[in-house]
Amino acid sequence: MKYNPKINEDIARLPGFTDIYPDQEDKDVQGMLELLYNFEQYLCALFGFDAFTFQPAAGAHGELTALLMIKAYHQSKGQGSRVKVIIPDSSHGTNPASVSMVGFGTIVIKSNERGNVDLDQLRKAVGKDTAALMLTNPNTLGLFDEHILEVADIVHKAGGLVYYDGANANATLGICRPADLGFDVAHFNLHKTFATPHGGGGPGAGPVGVNKKLEPFLPVPRVMKAGTNYKLQTTNYPNSIGRVHGWHGNINVIIKAYAYLRALGGAGLREVAEDAVLNANYIKSRLKDYYYLPYDQTCQHEFVISAKWQKEKYGIKALDIAKRLLDYGFHPPTIYFPLIVEEALMIEPTETEAKETLDAFCDVMIKIAKECETDPKLVKTAPHTTVVGRLDEAKAARELNLRWAPGN
């Protein structure tokens, strides 16, 4: 993941933020409430939505929150029979998982040969039972759907809502707004797009933005402004789905993302998108002669190549290449995802890497492709320079030996 600027940490460490308690009276935490209020306005401006909740603590939690709102929306219209969510086969695994958590069913549709939503399949899938379409755009192949307006239109005409999985919105910041594309609701991962720590450095935050259709269903309390004062308001929202978090969300993460947004400003955020897209396309064009590239369109913030050629010729898998990258000091990319690309290597350089780093990575990837030809065993048995060698992954998965398990 990308560079997490230190200024974010410095701001989040200010005593005015660290010394407050979520149950304090509104009048004592005006600064914090003002920050939340302003951040909501900024996100609305950036993504085109009418309101946001900051309660969800992760992307998947945002999906759950959004789906609960979608369910409440249909029920409020006497359309509780809308229980199916359409999801393309390129989607992130959390999407169908969240769908089943709210008691809905998933209809998976195949992507077309350009990696986009297949319009004919979508037309066949929609109907009176459609609650929503969940779409990642740009999708997990790094492709921006070429027919996005038509996609949204087909779902709306069938009475469904359109949900945007905006976990990685780097590529479109300041360039296009999901609400303008027809999305009714979306979650955004502050720990991906907004440079707050991710993975071992968590926790995360998955704010959800909505348009007017879904605003009445947002979780409470909401931050409101009355004159010059800010307050947390729970009353006046009879249709709210209620709380989805014990307090107001992972506030510390929100402060860091706010600092990041303020530090970059509108022009800086647009530059994030331009650089993220440029970096990904640069690597793609340097690697495409050495690895199979299933979708050779201009990509957005990421792209997917495959170890298919290496597997067919030398029996070398994406996993082997990822392990060999460790020998050269690179954190390997996500492999075997999205599921629709065999031996997938998903490469997302982000906007914060310099050309020197991108070139060093490409040089190593090209070197590994050559090693596959000249010394396949070297790649198959990697890593060679790490403290721990290759683990038996099947054994590790089947015979879990967790040190803290009872009896150990």
Ligand SMILES: *Cc1c(COP(=O)(O)O)cnc(C)c1O
């Ligand atoms: C990361 C990701 C998610 C899930 O976010 P978490 O914060 O890990 O729950 C959902 N969709 C996409 C496309 C993602 O990349």
